[in-house]
C-alpha cells in the first residue's frame with residue numbers, strides 16, 4: 001500500500017452517519033493503532049466534525065480562503081463587451097453603461113482578464129470561506145467552512161485539500177452526488193460508501209456507485225444502522241458484485257451518544273467493524 005493513502009468517506013445522501021463513521025475511523029487509527037492520520041471535513045456547507053472535538057477546536061488555527069474575482073477599471077473600460085462574450089460561465093453581464101461581474105457565477109478562470117484589449121481587468125481576492133485546523137492528539141483535523149451565502153464549495157474543497165497532511169488521509173466528503181462530492185473523491189485512492197438499509201438508502205447508494213465507477217475508484221460499502229433490513233443492501237451488492245466491508249449495528253444508545261458528540265470506536269462490536277473496514281481498504285490498495 002502506498003504511504004499516506006487517501007480514503008474518502010462518502011454517501012449518496014445526508015443523514016447516513018457518514019461523518020460519525022469518518023470521525024470514528026480517524027480516531028481508531030490515531031488511538032487504537034497509534035498511527036498518524038489527517039481528517040479533512042470537506043462537507044463545507046455544513047461541517048460538523050467539530051461536535052466531536054469541541055475542546056480541541058478551541059485551539060484551532062483559522063485561515064481565510066479566497067478566490068480571484070475580476071474587477072473592472074471603469075476609466076479604462078470602453079464597454080466593448082469582449083469579456084462578456086468570452087466568459088463561458090455567463091458571469092459577465094454587459095449593461096448599458098457598465099459591466100457587471102456576477103461573483104456567484106465566476107469560476108475564477110482569468111479568461112476575461114486576458115481577453116480584455118484595454119487591460120481594464122484586475123483579479124482581486126474575494127473570500128469564500130475559511131479552514132480551521134487543529135490537533136486531536138496525533139490526529140490533524142482540517143475543517144473547511146463556506147462563508148454564508150457563498151456557493152464556491154468546489155473551490156473551497158479543492159483549496160482545503162492542499163493543506164498539510166500526516167499519515168493516512170481521510171476525507172469526510174459532502175453528501176450527494178453533485179460537483180462538491182466529485183471534487184472530494186476525485187483524488188481518493190479508495191472510497192468508503194456509507195448507506196443505511198432502507199429503500200431511499202439503496203437508491204442513493206446506487207447513484208453514488210455510478211459516480212465512483214465513472215471515476216474508476218475502488219470502493220466498499222458500509223451499512224450504517226445495520227439490522228434486520230440489511231438484506232436490501234446485501235442482495236443488491238451480491239447481484240452487482242459489490243463488496244460490503246462493514247456493518248455498524250443500529251443502537252439507540254449509540255445514536256444518542258453520537259448526537260451528543262461521543263465516539264464509539266473503543267466499544268465492541270464497533271471497534272472490530274472499524275478494524276475490518278480499515279483492513280478492507282488496506283488489502284484493496286496493496
Ligand code: SF4
Pocket residue numbers: 072076077078079080081082083084099115116117118119120121
Ligand atoms: S473586455 Fe475590457 S474593455 Fe471590453 S468591456 Fe470588458 S472590461 Fe471593458
Ligand code: SF4
Pocket residue numbers: 070086087088089090091092101105106107108109110111112113
Ligand atoms: S474569471 Fe472566468 S469565469 Fe470569472 S468572469 Fe472572468 S471569464 Fe468569467
